[in-house]
Amino acid sequence: MKAITVQDVVNKFSLKVLAGEKHLQRKVTKTRVHRPGLEFVGYFDFFPTERVQTLGKKEVTYLHKLSKEERKTRIGNIVHYHPPCFIVTAEEDGLTYLTRHCIEEKIPLLITQQPESTSEFISKLESYLSNVLAPEISIHGVCVNVSGIGILLRGKSGVGKSETAHTLILRGHRLVADDVVVLKKISPQTILGTHDEKTKEFLALRSIGLLNVVRLYGRKSFQDETPISLDILLTKWEKDALNNELDHEPQFVEYMGVSIPTLEIQVQPGRDVAELIEAAVHNWILKKQGYSAAEEFMRRIEGNVE
Incomplete structure (x- = not known):
């Protein structure tokens, strides 16, 4: 199976590393990107754990509104599956709780530095992954x-x-x-x-x-x-x-x-x-x-x- 590293994704899209600098050699093997939704409310039956996880303004705003204990539980449930990395397309402010979880689980947490919507970024990322991971x-x-x-x-x-x-x-x-x-x-x-x-x-x-x-x-x-x-x-x-x-x-x-x-x-x-x-x-x-x-x-x- 072909694979690239999280570091390759960082380099390609000039992403800022918020956590997991020592774990950027983790492998990315899937061409599709996942945007967590149902997983935040505890439904994991079809959670694609091997995909890059992307969090946009919608997901980050939802997390911000949760209580400290709720955030700990719901984010903890996701990082427990150890996806290759998390990429945030929203603003960096208030992400200390997510940074802490990623540090504890040794998962790279990245953030985009270009002003674009989450859907636009996902489209470009999936196009890139489809190309480099293609047979x-x-x-x-x-x-x-x-x-x-x-x-x-x-x-x-x-x-x-x-x-x-x-x-x-x-x-x-x-x-x-x-x-x-x-x-x-x-x-x-x-x-x-x-x-x-x-x-x-x-x-x-x-x-x-x-x-x-x-x-x-x-x-x-x-x-x-x-x-x-x-x-x-x-x-x-x-x-x-x-x-x-x-x-x-x-x-x-x-x-x-x-x-x-x-x-x-x-x-x-x-x-x-x-x-x-x-x-x-x-x-x-x-x-x-x-x-x-x-x-x-x-x-x-x-x-x-x-």
């Missing part, structure tokens, strides 16, 4: 974003994946990763493509060498990650290897149990593969919108026959 694999290929659509280019070494990516960049599209593409499963239906940090912004071209696309073409030529919508296999040209039907049966490839539409494009000198990829992307977008050129063509043919 992942690394594959050989190139990842690009073409017209807002994430594309995974695969093929044998030397087939022209990086050269094709370079042409796409010159046409205003963006590089995500070259050579090593990290795929993350961030939901049952979504695969995210990104780089492995070491190769970030780099593109390797045969005979030319290593290029930093951001230095050469500006920030618009690169993005950190993109949801993968289409998988394209580049292969060397073989006469009659691919049929030329009006429309092909949809083909799919699976990554960590998620099916991605895939197609094959043959490469040969003089063939504008980047242009074909643009056409494939725009055609995919039209199909997602419910339009099929092949179906319209057949309707026209049938209309003439009748």
